[in-house]
Amino acid sequence: MVPVQADGLDLLAQFMKQARSGRAQFVQVVTSPSRAGQAPRAKTSSGSFEFHRPGKFRFDYRKPFVQTLVADGQTLWLHDVELNQVTARKQSLVLGSTPAALLTAAADLQALKADFQFAPEPERNGLQWVRATPQSPDGQIRSVLVGLRATPAGPELAVLDVQDSLGQRSVLTFSAFEINPVLPASTFVFKAPAGADVIKP
Secondary structure (H helix, E strand, C coil): CCCCCCCHHHHHHHHHHHCCEEEEEEEEEEEECCCCCCCCEEEEEEEEEEEECCCEEEEEEEECCCEEEEEECCEEEEEECCCCEEEEEEHHHHCCCCHHHHHHCCCCHHHHCCCEEEEEEEEECCEEEEEEEECCCCCCEEEEEEEEECCCCCCEEEEEEEEECCCCEEEEEEEEEEECCCCCHHHHCCCCCCCCEEECC
């Protein structure tokens, strides 16, 4: 049971400890900074998300474009179906200070403190919040707000609100969150489709 007085940092530590795997639906809203008097532009996408710690996750984007993002523990794969293009990057080089690393890379909160500083934020919208700031100021991420919901089964992830160094904001809202589902190993195996261009920057 989650103590009533638990703040966001407590809940995040519990989530990291209890949730070895997870599955959820998500909606992502990416807002670009306004330019020269234009209003900020927002793009909305949605799909499903699965992870298994340490180091494996999968985002299946279904709307408005079909894309798959898979981290298999070694390689981060991005498949753009419309372009018939696959990009493969070494996972250790791209995940150190990304929001996905918050969820999937480390076994517990203590292990994450090598890459992030954490501070609890005031409760709002029925959620407890933690602000994670990368230790390295040179990365793409400026800060990540993590929103967690206390449930009888334990804390679950509700929101990731990411600000990047270019002023872009990406808000991922999760629903139908399942903690510790049994996920087949094939979930995190990616094979490039026949005929797809494979790019390894």
